[in-house]
Amino acid sequence: MSAVPAGIAAVDGDGFLGRFARRPLAVGSAVLLAVLAALALLAPLIARLAGIDPNEVDLLSRFEPPSAAHWLGTDEIGRDVLMRLLLGGQVSLFVGLSAALASALIGTAIGLAAGYWGGRPDALLMRLTDGVIALPLLPLLIVLAAVDLKKLGLPAGLADSEAVSLYRIVAIIALVGWTTVARLVRGAALSVRTRDFVLAAVGQGAGPLRIMAVHILPNVASPIIVATTLSVGNVILLESVLSFLGLGIQPPLPSWGAMLTNAQELVTSAPWLAIWPGLLIFVTVIACNLLGDGLQDALDPRASE
Amino acid sequence: MIRYLLDRLVQSAAVLLVMSLVIYALIGLMPGDPVDLMISADPKITSADAARLRALYGLDRPLVARYASWLQAALVGDFGYSRLYARPALDALWPALVSTTVLVGLSFLLALMIALPAGVWAARHPDGPADRTINVLCFAGISTPPFWLAILLILLFAVWLGWLPAGGVPTRAGAGWADYARHMALPVATLTLLNVGAYLRFMRASMLETLRQDYIRTAEAKGAGTARVLLRHALRNALIPVVTVVALGFGGLFSGALITEKMFAWPGMGNLIFDSIMGNDYNLALVALLFATLLTLVGNLLADLGYAWLDPRISYTRSEK
Numbered sequence: 001m002s003a004v005p006a007g008i009a010a011v012d013g014d015g016f017l018g019r020f021a022r023r024p025l026a027v028g029s030a031v032l033l034a035v036l037a038a039l040a041l042l043a044p045l046i047a048r049l050a051g052i053d054p055n056e057v058d059l060l061s062r063f064e065p066p067s068a069a070h071w072l073g074t075d076e077i078g079r080d081v082l083m084r085l086l087l088g089g090q091v092s093l094f095v096g097l098s099a100a101l102a103s104a105l106i107g108t109a110i111g112l113a114a115g116y117w118g119g120r121p122d123a124l125l126m127r128l129t130d131g132v133i134a135l136p137l138l139p140l141l142i143v144l145a146a147v148d149l150k151k152l153g154l155p156a157g158l159a160d161s162e163a164v165s166l167y168r169i170v171a172i173i174a175l176v177g178w179t180t181v182a183r184l185v186r187g188a189a190l191s192v193r194t195r196d197f198v199l200a201a202v203g204q205g206a207g208p209l210r211i212m213a214v215h216i217l218p219n220v221a222s223p224i225i226v227a228t229t230l231s232v233g234n235v236i237l238l239e240s241v242l243s244f245l246g247l248g249i250q251p252p253l254p255s256w257g258a259m260l261t262n263a264q265e266l267v268t269s270a271p272w273l274a275i276w277p278g279l280l281i282f283v284t285v286i287a288c289n290l291l292g293d294g295l296q297d298a299l300d301p302r303a304s305e
Numbered sequence: 306m307i308r309y310l311l312d313r314l315v316q317s318a319a320v321l322l323v324m325s326l327v328i329y330a331l332i333g334l335m336p337g338d339p340v341d342l343m344i345s346a347d348p349k350i351t352s353a354d355a356a357r358l359r360a361l362y363g364l365d366r367p368l369v370a371r372y373a374s375w376l377q378a379a380l381v382g383d384f385g386y387s388r389l390y391a392r393p394a395l396d397a398l399w400p401a402l403v404s405t406t407v408l409v410g411l412s413f414l415l416a417l418m419i420a421l422p423a424g425v426w427a428a429r430h431p432d433g434p435a436d437r438t439i440n441v442l443c444f445a446g447i448s449t450p451p452f453w454l455a456i457l458l459i460l461l462f463a464v465w466l467g468w469l470p471a472g473g474v475p476t477r478a479g480a481g482w483a484d485y486a487r488h489m490a491l492p493v494a495t496l497t498l499l500n501v502g503a504y505l506r507f508m509r510a511s512m513l514e515t516l517r518q519d520y521i522r523t524a525e526a527k528g529a530g531t532a533r534v535l536l537r538h539a540l541r542n543a544l545i546p547v548v549t550v551v552a553l554g555f556g557g558l559f560s561g562a563l564i565t566e567k568m569f570a571w572p573g574m575g576n577l578i579f580d581s582i583m584g585n586d587y588n589l590a591l592v593a594l595l596f597a598t599l600l601t602l603v604g605n606l607l608a609d610l611g612y613a614w615l616d617p618r619i620s621y622t623r624s625e626k
Binding site for chain 2: 025127130131134135136137138139140142143144146147148150151152233237240241244245257260264267268271274275277278279281282285286288289290293
């Protein structure tokens with residue numbers, strides 16, 4: 001292991017990009033995610049161009065099958081399914097990315113602190129990590145999502161707003177999702193801390209923050225990137241589960257999980273409504289996972305060959 | 306070893322204690338309280354009555370005081386009454402625990418029976434077309450939203466083909482084993498499909514790593530047959546990390562089955578936890594969540610013990626880590 005990040009140093013020649021390009025599944029996943037993200041970002045524009053209001057209720061055209069006007073049909077209150085799927089993608093991808101990044105930040109901070117200082121802080125932080133890992137994740141998320149923010153002193157208008165339902169789910173998932181990155185970073189920090197180049201830097205008077213940022217972080221960049229990519233998929237899955245249970249994203253904001261809330265009753269009357277949102281969740285999550293897997297192999301060739 | 310075990314038991318008890326306080330506080334933050342529910346059930350209750358009822362149930366006392374009295378009772382085995390089930394919370398918990406154990410245990414065994422041989426096989430033929438297919442299928446299993454898989458299975462087997470019931474358990478008196486099995490088929494299949502991918506990938510990765518070791522080459526050079534090398538030399542070592550990971554995840558399976566249980570109306574722990582949280586059934590939610598935590602902790606402990614048992618090189622007598 002060198003002080004130079006493996007991923008960046010190896011870009012030239014048969015380096016990272018070359019190894020990555022040789023993994024069709026990972027490349028395909030990256031392209032797919034890019035297309036999905038672009039479509040989701042452009043969703044409001046597409047809706048305006050097509051002249052469809054994704055929140056417009058039309059009780060006269062409920063459960064319509066796919067047609068020229070509504071490519072994927074309409075839902076139980078006559079809204080266009082395709083437009084809601086695109087907008088829902090915005091929500092799911094936003095939650096996935098921001099919660100994964102927030103988890104990575106918390107995990108990096110905790111891992112660095114534990115690995116750098118060692119001893120008592122390390123023991124304490126790792127006990128905390130073990131404790132969080134031992135918690136029953138799903139029930140705990142349900143409890144956290146059901147907490148009434150008004151009882152925490154938030155004004156009623158704010159507590160029930162769309163934006164808060166969005167940020168709160170990011171916060172909840174980040175709160176329990178940081179453990180993997182924390183362990184990775186701690187391990188790397190422990191092993192790098194005692195190496196000669198770090199000791200030399202300390203001898204030259206570098207402070208803890210500089211050591212962490214310049215000498216330790218570059219060494220763990222690759223595993224952090226991989227873990228975060230994989231956790232984007234996981235977060236999207238968790239968000240969909242919570243929204244499906246009615247505890248995540250609140251209507252009328254569309255989310256892929258929330259679109260399936262009534263799916264169980266719909267399977268007999270309108271099966272396509274139960275299929276599309278789930279398919280998009282599935283495709284997005286598997287693409288994140290395959291991308292993470294490909295990145296892992298490309299960033300760390302020793303692991304595979 | 307004994308010291309280490311005691312240490313771990315104390316640690317687990319501490320996690321449980323902290324968890325109980327956290328859950329207690331969180332549940333207090335959920336919308337409504339038992340008296341609100343009485344008010345909505347009986348519009349004749351005045352605000353003076355409500356205040357009197359809150360005082361009667363101790364709901365006007367500060368959180369810490371309420372938690373202290375709950376803990377005092379809990380330590381002697383009194384977890385209070387379940388509001389939803391109208392019986393002691395523990396009595397409501399047991400049957401749910403039994404049905405979840407049946408569901409989770411069966412799909413756990415099934416998943417292992419598929420994952421272990423398939424993982425070993427994939428590691429023997431790495432990067433072949435079959436291995437690549439298995440790899441993508443594993444990722445598919447890991448990436449499937451549980452409720453969607455349940456919907457697809459219901460759609461296919463219950464709605465279109467009409468072979469299996471869409472959920473529930475046999476309610477008729479004298480329903481035989483066959484009927485029970487028919488109701489279990491879809492939930493067990495869902496859980497198995499969701500879990501098999503992760504196990505398979507661990508088994509494959511671990512076996513691949515083991516097959517690269519020098520002693521495997523030595524065994525092959527000695528002239529040991531493929532089967533002998535795989536089963537006698539490689540498998541035991543390759544199983545060590547797999548046992549750890551699987552045991553670590555085992556406790557989580559009980560609460561992780563929540564969605565599957567909900568989709569198929571299976572009367573297990575997951576459904577009970579969800580209903581008790583949503584129904585403001587404080588006592589039941591607390592004891593069920595604590596039980597779920599306990600199961601995860603026991604899984605972790607078993608993982609450590611299994612590790613030591615499979616790998617004699619590991620010693621826990623010295624100070625850990």
